Amino acid sequence: MEHKPEIDGLRAIAVAAVVIYHAAPGAMPGGFVGVDVFFVLSGYLITALLVREWAANGRIDFTAFYARRARRLLPALVAMLVVVMLLLAGPMGRHESLVDEAATSSLHALAFLANFHFQASTGGYFDAGAEMRPMLHLWSLAVEEQFYLVYPLLLVALLRFAPGAPARRLAMLALGSLLLAEYWVNIQPERAFYQMPARFWELAAGGLVALSPAAAHAGRLSRVALPAGLALVLLACLQTGAWGPFPGKSAMPVVAGTSLALLAIHRGAVSGWVAFLLRSGPMVGLGLVSYSLYLWHWPLLVIVEAAWPEPAGIGLRLLACLAALVLAWASWRFVERPFRRPGIAPARALGAGLAACVLAAVAVAALARIDRLPAEVREISDAARQDLPSILGQCHFDTRDEVRALKPEACHSRPGVPPTYALWGDSHALAWQPYAWWLAEAGDASAAPLTLNSCEPSLGLADAGDDCARFNHLALTWLAEQPLDTLVIAQRWPIGYSELGPAPPLLGERVAALSEALARLRHVRRILVMGPLPDLSQPAPDCIALGWEDSCSRTAPAHRQRVARAWRELDELARRHPNVELVDPTDYFCDERRCPPARHGFALFWDSNHISASASLGFAEAYAADPARYTRRPKDAAPDTESR
Structure with missing residues (x-):
């Protein structure tokens, strides 16, 4: 696909919102919706890629698709998990509850089941808080991975059996997912938050944008959509926490705002100062490292919080975010980019990815077993x-x-x-x-x-x-x-x-x-x-x-x-x-x-x-x-x- 720098700008907004929310929640009370921006973007990009492949070849190469996903997601994830476990098992080794939780969460993340783990182990009265869960942020990655498992098959079915109205059928499925999310959020809020079916509509919203026609000339509505969409996203970042249980209907503003911005980009309406801001060098640069920054920032914040008996001040938390940004650039430059280069056969890439997950799981389990406590203290x-x-x-x-x-x-x-x-x-x-x-x-x-x-x-x-x-x-x-x-x-x-x-x-x-x-x-x-x-x-x-x-x-x-x-x-x-x-x-x-x-x-x-x-x-x-x-x-x- 043609590279669209404005999408990198949207990624930058999403990851900045999440990082600010985690580092200083009071500064952006709804910043957690940056994850929902990522969901919509993922749905758009995946749908656009698959639809183009279907239009060009009349089929979708599932092996190649999953190989691309493995090359995109696994190298940076595996590197982060192993390095963080080294930090925890080494300097933080006596903080056993932290090490044990990180190891358990990492193993679930490598099996693409982190969201199930956190649904089962959070929300209870005596469950450990977020500040003791270095891998808590990986629930969203598991949701995307589970979406990738089912969505290509679903999209092929829509394109083959409903070629005249795939968007209409997808919209019906998205509506069902939204209704399910609203139902769950009122009776089983942990399930609504962590489970892919309750988040499917957010990813499908991006897919609907990708299925919409790309106009030869952007109309007035498309030109208004970009600033209006970004304004809605910013409002959601500041106010979502006050709009009632989340997700469900309280996630509609951020999903609608991201979809509007994507619609403008999809239709080529990328003029004006808002578009200039999105494709500016700093925004594109932050967007390029957004995945690695998302992976790194939360474990470092948790480590900083757990390293001393007193709560970490804002200075230490900002320093942790700066370190995460440096590590994110290194991860993008030396881990993400080399593995994303073409030339590796899809089947071999998939095999290598699965092998890396198995080896990382062995390393995580071994590091978790290192004992640094004196016998009487233990x-x-x-x-x-x-x-x-x-x-x-x-x-x-x-x-x-x-x-x-x-x-x-x-x-x-x-x-x-x-x-x-x-x-x-x-x-x-x-x-x-x-x-x-x-x-x-x-x-x-x-x-x-x-x-x-x-x-x-x-x-x-x-x-x-x-x-x-x-x-x-x-x-x-x-x-x-x-x-x-x-x-x-x-x-x-x-x-x-x-x-x-x-x-x-x-x-x-x-x-x-x-x-x-x-x-x-x-x-x-x-x-x-x-x-x-x-x-x-x-x-x-x-x-x-x-x-x-x-x-x-x-x-x-x-x-x-x-x-x-x-x-x-x-x-x-x-x-x-x-x-x-x-x-x-x-x-x-x-x-x-x-x-x-x-x-x-x-x-x-x-x-x-x-x-x-x-x-x-x-x-x-x-x-x-x-x-x-x-x-x-x-x-x-x-x-x-x-x-x-």
Whole structure:
């Protein structure tokens, strides 16, 4: 095909939007739609190539097509994966969660299944965040690869069996894909985001432009289409995040804008200052290296973020992007270009590409197995990753679950024995399960779990979602009917509610909602309300493995100061409800100096804020030995040092 520099300019806009969004999200809140620009461009270019081949030969050489795709995509991908794994297994080797995630993601990417992997491993309440996934951006590459597997066959079928109206049939398929995306985004948002069928319409939009006639002379509409399309793309880059669930209909502006710009280019309407900007040297240069820049920028940003206990500043993030740009140029010059030169037989190119993927997979797996941790550190770190409550899974509700009934009797600490102890709250109540079960066992009783992620125990909380409100209604109804001896209540008392400055009203709202619920539980002999805990800046297993115990933890005085407001509210709560006892675990989790990730020979947390099962059980024993030490009386309220 004739090289159209304006398309390189569109690539430059797309990759710049993505990089800016990842480096400084506030500067371009919708910059993630740069990926959607790439989808439309890919659909256009692939369709144009295949249609020209069909018109010239009456057939499509699938072997040659896939060989071109392999030569275009695989060399730079394989090079990036291996080099990043070398960096992670070498200087970052003790950051095991990062290395393990990178290796797993890389293997899925080499099998063209990265999007399935990320759909399954993101979006869950306890799943690692994006900042711990160096290969997360490869989901979009997997979507394109899966599109390439089915689209040529589909296009051949349209050209052969509907030669008079292939665009109409493709438009119908695109509409079906858009409707599917809109349906999924409201019931299964991860599937809508990651799966190719929900993105097919975006690639097909580019294909529809390629199937449209190229006018001999560009009309007025075509000349207006380029600036109008780019304006729509820019608006999407700035506003898409505020337009509701994505993709689906909220992706329509960026897809429409890119399609309009492509239509103008397709019809030769490339005059004016906008076209001049797109085909300018810097834009074309950035467009040429856009694929490699997309591959490199995100792993470097993740590495910079993970290299220190404190969050990376904007300066470091921009430096990482600059390094990615240098590596992108080197990748384009010494990896992409040599492999794109003609002369290699298609079958041989395909075989070489598959062999490169296999060898890269072997290299990635081998690098992931390098062990750089001292034995004693590994023992504690590995134990922390697995130190989870026994009810996690079948006996605890996730935010993805549809709550229709409470967990069955088999989830009680003593199935078959009517429970007189219960545990109620969010995921932090879940973390206290060993403590609650220990209390029940000491009382020769059975305990029942009532826990749902991100759902505070309350009644009538204004911002509680439907599932949380339904769950709390079921929990309160059950609790009101049981002859309970002891109820353990826990939730995360967010640090944002107790930092310096004016007290946010949400803290009062949450305590008031809890108080309203407690008013229905006067028949319970004893209600233990677990007080606020310290947290860490990084997950405890990583803090231990990296030797960042001090850097990850807060000082004990800082923790006490941060939670002073929350304790004042809880003191008032205990005054209103005589059967409430406040439990303050601070002395167990903090020494005089710090609140570390590990004490007593084991990790105190399994991540950055949920206490480990060992810590929960250890506290139960400490509490039983000296309950007065950990029981806070309202009259003992700490002075309000923050207002002084």
